[in-house]
Amino acid sequence: MKIHAAILTQPNRPFIIEQPDLEDPRPGEVLVRIAATGVCHSDWHLASGATQHPMPVVAGHEGAGVVQALGPGVRGIKTGDHVVLNWAPACGSCFYCHHNQPNLCQTYLDPIWAGTMLDGSTRLKWNGKPLYHWCGLAAFAQYTVVPQQSCVVIRPDVPLNVAALVGCAIATGVGAVIYTANVRPAQSVAVFGCGGVGLSILQGAALAGAGDIIAVDTNPAKANLARQFGATHFLQANDDTVDLIRELTAGRGADHAFEAVGLPHVQETAFAAVRPGGTLTLAGLSRMGSATNLPGSIIARQEKTIKGSYYGSVNPPRDFPMLLDLYMAGKLKLDEMVSHQWTLDQINQAFAQMLTGDVARGLIVF
Numbered sequence: 001m002k003i004h005a006a007i008l009t010q011p012n013r014p015f016i017i018e019q020p021d022l023e024d025p026r027p028g029e030v031l032v033r034i035a036a037t038g039v040c041h042s043d044w045h046l047a048s049g050a051t052q053h054p055m056p057v058v059a060g061h062e063g064a065g066v067v068q069a070l071g072p073g074v075r076g077i078k079t080g081d082h083v084v085l086n087w088a089p090a091c092g093s094c095f096y097c098h099h100n101q102p103n104l105c106q107t108y109l110d111p112i113w114a115g116t117m118l119d120g121s122t123r124l125k126w127n128g129k130p131l132y133h134w135c136g137l138a139a140f141a142q143y144t145v146v147p148q149q150s151c152v153v154i155r156p157d158v159p160l161n162v163a164a165l166v167g168c169a170i171a172t173g174v175g176a177v178i179y180t181a182n183v184r185p186a187q188s189v190a191v192f193g194c195g196g197v198g199l200s201i202l203q204g205a206a207l208a209g210a211g212d213i214i215a216v217d218t219n220p221a222k223a224n225l226a227r228q229f230g231a232t233h234f235l236q237a238n239d240d241t242v243d244l245i246r247e248l249t250a251g252r253g254a255d256h257a258f259e260a261v262g263l264p265h266v267q268e269t270a271f272a273a274v275r276p277g278g279t280l281t282l283a284g285l286s287r288m289g290s291a292t293n294l295p296g297s298i299i300a301r302q303e304k305t306i307k308g309s310y311y312g313s314v315n316p317p318r319d320f321p322m323l324l325d326l327y328m329a330g331k332l333k334l335d336e337m338v339s340h341q342w343t344l345d346q347i348n349q350a351f352a353q354m355l356t357g358d359v360a361r362g363l364i365v366f
C-alpha cells in the first residue's frame with residue numbers, strides 16, 4: 001500500500017514527505033498504524049551525518065500505535081493491540097540475551113544497521129528501489145511493518161501519544177539511572193543535557209530516591225522544566241559548571257554524573273564533575289568516529305567508573321509495561337514531557353525547534 005512517510009535521501013538535506021510503498025508483513029512481522037512518534041536527537045544524528053546509515057531511509061524510532069495485521073507465525077500479538085515499538089528487537093537466544101543484556105543482542109544488530117528487516121530485505125520501496133528502515137521501525141510514517149520482537153503490547157488505557165515516549169527517551173533515561181548506574185537513595189546526581197533523555201534521567205533519579213539532583217543545560221529555559229522533573233538545582237552550562245557542582249556536593253563532586261547530550265567535551269566535563277569513587281554514565285551518543293579524552297591517570301587513582309548506557313540497559317517487554325504502570329500510578333510524568341506536537345508535514349520545523357533546546361519532548365502525531 002501507499003503510505004505517507006518522511007524520507008531522508010542524504011545527510012544534511014531536509015526530510016521530504018513522500019508516498020512510498022509498504023509491503024505486507026512477512027513471517028514474524030507485524031503491520032502497525034502509528035499514532036505518534038517522538039522526535040529524538042538520535043534521528044537528527046542521521047540527518048546530520050553524525051550516525052552513518054544506508055539512505056534513502058525512513059527514520060523515527062520512538063513510536064506507538066495499533067496492530068493492523070500479522071504476518072504468518074506471529075504469536076502473542078493480535079489485531080487491535082496497542083503497542084510501543086522497541087528499537088532493539090532481541091532474539092532471546094544469543095550470548096547477550098542469555099546474559100540479561102537484550103539491548104546488546106548480537107542477532108539484530110547486523111540487519112538493523114543495514115537498514116533492513118531481520119531477514120535482510122526491506123518492506124519499503126520508493127520509485128521501485130529499496131527504501132531503508134531506521135531501527136527496523138521507520139516510524140515517521142502512517143503505517144510501518146516491524147519485527148514481532150519490536151512490538152511490546154501495552155495496556156489499552158494509556159494514551160498512545162504519551163506511550164510513544166517510553167519507546168526511547170523514557171526507557172533510555174529512567175533505565176540509565178535504575179539499571180545502568182544503579183543510583184541508590186540519597187546519592188547525588190548531576191545530569192548534563194535536559195532534552196527528552198536528560199529529563200527522563202532526572203525523573204529516574206527522583207524515582208530512585210536520589211538526594212541532590214543537579215541539572216545542567218546550555219539553555220536557561222530548561223530550568224523550570226528540569227525542576228518539574230525532579231532537579232533540586234539547575235546550572236546553566238559554562239566554564240564554572242564543575243566548580244559549582246563540587247560546591248553543591250561538599251567539595252567532592254557528584255556520586256553520579258550522566259551525559260545526555262552526546263558531545264565529547266560535555267562527556268569530559270561530566271567526568272570531572274564525578275567524585276572519586278563515583279560513576280559517570282554516558283547516555284548521549286557522540287558522532288561516530290569521534291573520541292573523548294578521559295584521563296587514565298585520574299580514572300585509576302580516583303577509582304572513577306565510566307559506563308556506557310544503551311537503551312538504558314532495559315529489557316523492553318519487561319520494562320515498557322512497568323514504566324506505563326508507574327505513569328498510571330502518577331509516579332512517572334509523561335503528559336508533562338510532551339511540550340510540542342507537530343504533523344508529519346512539519347517534521348523539518350520539529351527538528352529545528354528541538355535543536356534550539358526549547359523542547360522537552362516533541363511528537364509527530366498522525
Ligand SMILES: NC(=O)c1ccc[n+]([C@@H]2O[C@H](COP(=O)([O-])OP(=O)(O)OC[C@H]3O[C@@H](n4cnc5c(N)ncnc54)[C@H](O)[C@@H]3O)[C@@H](O)[C@H]2O)c1
Nearest residue numbers: 041042193194195196197217218261262284285310311357
Ligand atoms: N544511549 C541511548 O540509547 C540513547 C537513546 C536515545 C537518545 N540518545 C542520545 O541522547 C542524546 C540526547 O538526546 P535527546 O533526544 O534528549 O536530545 P535533545 O536535543 O532533546 O536534548 C539535548 C539537550 O542538551 C542540551 N545541550 C546542548 N549542548 C549542551 C551542553 N554543551 N551542555 C549541556 N547541555 C547541552 C540542549 O539544550 C538540549 O536541552 C543524543 O545524543 C541522543 O542521540 C541515546
Ligand SMILES: [Zn+2]
Nearest residue numbers: 091094097105
Ligand atoms: Zn539475542
Ligand SMILES: [Zn+2]
Nearest residue numbers: 040042168169
Ligand atoms: Zn531515541
